[in-house]
Amino acid sequence: MKQLVVISGKGGTGKTTMAASLASLAKGGMVVADCDVDAPDLHLILKPEIKETHDFLGLKIAQIDPDNCTKCGECEKACRFDAISDFQVDPRSCEGCKVCTLVCPSEAVTMIETISGHAYVSETRFGTMVHANLFPGEEASGKLVTMVRELAFKVAEREKKDLVLIDGSPGIGCPVIASITGTDIALVMTEPSISGAHDLERILGVTKHFGVKTLVCVNKYDLNVEMTGEIEDLCREMGVDVVGKLPFDPGVVEAMISGVTLVEVEGPVGDAIKSVWDRIRATL
């Protein structure tokens, strides 16, 4: 089984649009996993019909029982995350380390399991999709990414599919690392701007660090042809192939509004994505 992840350092460079189009091109030959769990958008195009719902248990959070609390303040002193004040725990700051339970002399602190989101296995017009939603502001998005990937892997085995496609999140931190470790190919989306180039260099550092084979696709390349050239130079220096350059096209937003992928409508971007897919298949 192969795993392909679509990521980008910079946000808004077309990860989800690309992932949806690849799902469409694979014609049911893959399982799709939306791992951008705190801003998931793939469902807006793939319109999944939910078949299974799983609770996501995030971090355990401390809770102080006011009846047993003697207000000694030891927990507040020991907490490194400033999560306790006035003998109450701020669940948004608590990182679930349990140090407060250690220092409390009157056993007033307990750790409570919380449901921090849901993961779903769903049907779409392109086959099975696994996706999730993290409740707003929750922690442990990396842990939920791992859960989505594990579910997708199981479904792919069950359905005898040989590819899992992962739509990742922007950045270079915990959810990104959780979505790329152990994958076969990372397709990195970028755009020809000073921010895009800067962020690309950092995400290429991350994929190299974790030893993941990386391909790059430049979105809206014609907005700044000179910068696109600089990005191609950077990729050459880092030994990474540029497998596609997508033109700027207002039709992209129109397709998104209609809830269809770019290969389901006629247009220059859809054609460019088809050749990206051919390059990816050749690499796989």
Next chain:
Amino acid sequence: MIISVASGKGGTGKTLVTTNMAASIGEVELVDCDVEEPNSYLFFPDREEETSFDCNVTIPAIDEEKCTRCGKCSEFCAYNALAVFPKQVLLFKELCHGCGGCALVCPEGAISEATRPIGKIHRARSGDVRLLWGELNVGEPMATPLIRSVKAEAKGDLVLIDSPPGTACPVIEAVRGSDFCLLVTEPTPFGLYDLSIAVQVVRDMEIPCGVVVNRSGVGDLGVQRYCEKEEIPILLEIPMKRKIAELYSRGILFSQEMTEWQERFVDLFGKVEEAIK
């Protein structure tokens, strides 16, 4: 006064708004909390670098002489950052949250605390705009301790925070304590969906918010309808113009070339000030 600029969806124009607003109003400290991909300083090429230093986090240091491999530390660790083998204890330092619990549970007093860098904090100045940003080291998973440290360095009376995208813990850390949060979105279904999650986050944190619509003119009216229904003011619309996109791509503040926008960003700041009162 602290104003943060956030968005659920990435690439909607947080940095565009933060940098142009900072340059237009002046006398401000721009704090870039998108430490995974900090970009705001790139738009101030004339900046004079002032300082840069490591951001350190706490990790355990184990005295192998005193350690009896009893395993209490690894049993306690909520993050699976410690593994105890018959001959040694392994620390997976990227997983450690620095809570200090292992040192507390060790019956032999074999654990003390050390530090290690996870990123850098930079300070620079461009005219009357002070720039402060964090830069997470490549391969490091945890952005929140760095965001916390960057914010602790902010000293200005007027602080503009460029937040990371998304709606999870790094965003919470970045916008916490703000007097107002500007949510930048684009008028598309993706922009709307992610905006609605971001609104839940800031409302839950009891931070007043307003919306900036970027690339207005493309897409549909979903964002406008949503804001009307939820009674969230749309404080500025930046039209989809190829010139703005091109200037941005070259790292140029568009309000410096299209000077009528300086006044619009000053107005935007005025509306935020008014809303805070």
